[in-house]
Amino acid sequence: MNVVVTNIKRTDQALIQQYLDNDLGVATVHEAQGRKGLLASHMRPIYSGGFIAGNAVTISAAPCDNWMIHVAVEQCQPGDILVLAPTSPSNAGYFGDLLATSLMARGVRGLVIDAGVRDTRDLKQMGFPVWSAAVFSQGTVKETLGSVNVPVVCAGQLVNPGDLVIADDDGVVVVAREEAEAVLEKGKARIANEESKRKRLAAGELGLDIYNMRERLAEKGLTYIDQADWKG
Amino acid sequence: MNVVVTNIKRTDQALIQQYLDNDLGVATVHEAQGRKGLLASHMRPIYSGGFIAGNAVTISAAPCDNWMIHVAVEQCQPGDILVLAPTSPSNAGYFGDLLATSLMARGVRGLVIDAGVRDTRDLKQMGFPVWSAAVFSQGTVKETLGSVNVPVVCAGQLVNPGDLVIADDDGVVVVAREEAEAVLEKGKARIANEESKRKRLAAGELGLDIYNMRERLAEKGLTYIDQADWKG
Amino acid sequence: MNVVVTNIKRTDQALIQQYLDNDLGVATVHEAQGRKGLLASHMRPIYSGGFIAGNAVTISAAPCDNWMIHVAVEQCQPGDILVLAPTSPSNAGYFGDLLATSLMARGVRGLVIDAGVRDTRDLKQMGFPVWSAAVFSQGTVKETLGSVNVPVVCAGQLVNPGDLVIADDDGVVVVAREEAEAVLEKGKARIANEESKRKRLAAGELGLDIYNMRERLAEKGLTYIDQADWKG
Amino acid sequence: MNVVVTNIKRTDQALIQQYLDNDLGVATVHEAQGRKGLLASHMRPIYSGGFIAGNAVTISAAPCDNWMIHVAVEQCQPGDILVLAPTSPSNAGYFGDLLATSLMARGVRGLVIDAGVRDTRDLKQMGFPVWSAAVFSQGTVKETLGSVNVPVVCAGQLVNPGDLVIADDDGVVVVAREEAEAVLEKGKARIANEESKRKRLAAGELGLDIYNMRERLAEKGLTYIDQADWKG
Amino acid sequence: MNVVVTNIKRTDQALIQQYLDNDLGVATVHEAQGRKGLLASHMRPIYSGGFIAGNAVTISAAPCDNWMIHVAVEQCQPGDILVLAPTSPSNAGYFGDLLATSLMARGVRGLVIDAGVRDTRDLKQMGFPVWSAAVFSQGTVKETLGSVNVPVVCAGQLVNPGDLVIADDDGVVVVAREEAEAVLEKGKARIANEESKRKRLAAGELGLDIYNMRERLAEKGLTYIDQADWKG
């Protein structure tokens, strides 16, 4: 059955804002939540420097058919991020500047799509960030129904509507709505801890010493040998 | 037989200029001509922001052999775009800054090559745009003949000499010389139509309403359901 | 046996500086040394415009295990470049901003890694250039020993510790330490020769004439034919 | 948290047997359940001709670490199929003839793994079918915990423990445990319907007529034209 | 415009039979016609050992839409080979055992498709050979018109209706209808020539001598050196 699920529960916007304010990027959040939720590495930004966080509005779409994006727009609120997963691989250009105009008018922060997009020069000028599997102008049709705001697997990760999506130059990570608050705290702690590490490393201290690695390396049998003495 | 076809018919330059003046990019032209002529999505610009249109001077070259580029340069006129298709896949670096210097001296606008290029830092500084399948410094030889200005299949599309080639951040599209005038008119109409749509969308109107989609979606059986009532 | 080879012989820094001063990029060096030493084309910079040269400190690492990077940092000197080859393919994110901080504190010029990196927004802001096979945030472990400063095959090329590594927008090339002086001279000669060619080409002379290609093309049977007379 | 979920609910074996007895292969089941549940096309059998159906015992494993397979064996019952999804892409050889021996001793019907396997000559001789992303002998380690019988995303599809997995030369499809009975009925109906179609097609009737396509094709504007009259 | 071109000119069947009788496979024909017409290497047989030759009935189809195959069946005659090129990349399963049944009833010899197929176990049992870009069960729709018997670019090669298509374990090659007779003669000559070479090679003669390569190798500077004397 093809459905549009309305009135989805969303992650709290104030909470999301803290991810942005604390500069909790993809790598940090992925670690903070125990190394899960990372979309596959073929999801790349169409231009560099973007950093967004927001609530997932999900789309399950037929291959080469972008009809459901039009349906999904109506379900979007300010602070949302559209997440599209085709039911079969497609690099067709599902999305361009007109749909971006419509989404920006509704306050949507960006698009994550495991398929293609087009009008990328315009999208960059408009400042509408997109993470996609391809850039390709091939047109799509509007013939086959899909669903909006159902759970989807996008680039190898399960995304539920209302989940928190974070994207930057490293890629895209999803945080389950129920875990967004706990992950925020862990992420902030991680940033704080990294900051102290960064200072020590910048001052020339070695990770070998900061992380007490020398003993375990020796136990495992790592051997230091002068090149003059080494027989490869 | 290996030939260099001379005195090819070209698309009129004033006509081409209108494509540029009207900002008819790859996605628009692809749609305007009925969704054909699009080169495969692996053809990517070596730097972003380029937008060119011009007449195709075509090269059919042996794999890892760039001899025919030197032959083709002599056939180029201002406003041309070089289009190279290897007869077998190759990511070797067929092209670098010296060839670009030679082409710029003849007024050539860019290169479209289903193989590799090198000296990309220089090419960017020189402002010579290239769409290629790879960036790779591997050198080529000059041993095997190919042909210039014969029909070639480049990245999955048939390109005839004198065809109109358009390239931007989205990729590359080819327009048959005989159709360039008709496609221009359709492209301009499309731009005008999109402009009015853009204003309505920017004002918050929905594509669902602008394009009258609601009825057909309902006919196909799309169902709206509140999340509270939904049993996934 | 897992070893860290210490006190490796390095290429002379004054010599390396001449590569930079003479703008001997990857394509030029690859040609100058007889078309060898080029890493595979999947090695791409995480941001464009970087150009580095330095001594290889090599790492052979287990897949998805970045422990040996911490070990290698201690072996680095100013002017070095870290080169990591996993023993089995991995696109995991072995490297991020903290390790970059540590390497910059030791004067390391960049990283070449046939695997993934993360924190790329930070790395760009810090100005720490990386050439990698992937950008991916997936975390790594610290469980399995590898080796430092042993010969490695990185992206298809043998790299010995102390070899000269050069990287720019075209990719990465390695020069054997023993050959670095001879290659420098050949590279400088090549640059000089290209400069004279560039002037002639910029003035409109054809490569066909500069390189005396016309006779050999005719011998091989290249035929010029007017389009009006051609039966494809 | 890393868990092994025990005493999972399974699909009824008599029900599963009916899938096999009725020759309900991957393509048929995928259609019968509304075109969902299909694993990505990179999942290929290591030898052709295999056809299995069984209950999923799922493994979420670290990249290049096969420790959890040993843990999962203990959870297997006759009629099960092991399904392994690495948390990050890996083509390492997680699985070989010894593990297959152990699984066969427990009545396991096959392996579905989005990673690599080895000893494929032995596996073929033993008659233990495997669908994998790669064949590669690279060894794995036993250092990092994963989980057994948790929901996993394998090759782009969500698989829950106890779901029905079907695999043949076309690939792999998963049926939710709760839907296995309904899908069986739809699959049987589909087979019956196809059988009558097959006879008519074999007798020379056209799909155009059997499926009443001519009118709709004409409405959409399909035009028949004799080649002698056609101007491409 | 979407058209079905009828009454296409075909290559003579007696001529085609000679290709089969003389065992003119893909590699031989590719060489005999001057190294052209070869489809890209991703076109692989779904089972090994097939060898077919026949007239191309071409299909230009929308991505993930197999409607036009049904239309094309009616245009097929005994000895034809169906050639399908999607207008945008798709690995969906356009084709299965029912369509194969229909084609076999009309005497069609096989399918060449730059997309996916399914029911491959059945197709092998039926003895209907297919060369495809993928094996995948994902279903297609019947919504968008395409064309039949127009020129298409399939896997990088231009194929006209009525062209001669040859396929074996090496892949697929196309011969222009007008050239099929001349290429047959060249192919037979090539086979004869190879046969004499084969005998000499089997008797231990060296290609170096048979082809008189030694002098030219020496001219180019090839140097023989005993390993004991070599300083790599």
Place this chain on the structure above:
Amino acid sequence: MNVVVTNIKRTDQALIQQYLDNDLGVATVHEAQGRKGLLASHMRPIYSGGFIAGNAVTISAAPCDNWMIHVAVEQCQPGDILVLAPTSPSNAGYFGDLLATSLMARGVRGLVIDAGVRDTRDLKQMGFPVWSAAVFSQGTVKETLGSVNVPVVCAGQLVNPGDLVIADDDGVVVVAREEAEAVLEKGKARIANEESKRKRLAAGELGLDIYNMRERLAEKGLTYIDQADWKG
């Protein structure tokens, strides 16, 4: 400089025979020598079931140029295996049935080539096994010198002439000539050890117990939980 190194040292044939007699396949040898020497997973057999071991005669060849294979044939002895690495990626068909005839006349056991081959139907019938990166009929030229019996990097692994090469359905592994005797002993020990393990596993014992894994798993925190009690 392009050289042919003659009179290379080879691994002893009686030693090699023991690898075959003891059924030391690729996975076993890879493990026995400490997990090194494995060629990349894209190296696949053109037909399944082959298992060879022999001395490497190495070829460094220009892309799309098979001239050096003819040179290498003369350097081959019974029991050799030809190993070809192109200097730049190429999927062209370097090798076919005539070259195989010549090699079989000299007692060569097979070919390992990080490029393409053709005439695969014939090669299978002749029983000449090949491991390659591609099957493709595209012809090559004989224009550019390469070298024979120099160290090459083939599919990511350094191969020296006279090294022991082993290939089976799993892929290809190389053993350094100097280590071939020691690796044989380790391989035989490994086989013996595996045999005892196989019996216990076949009898139903668990790897968890045979390898004493339970305690360490518990230490790391693996938790067993009944599905009825689990809150995913």
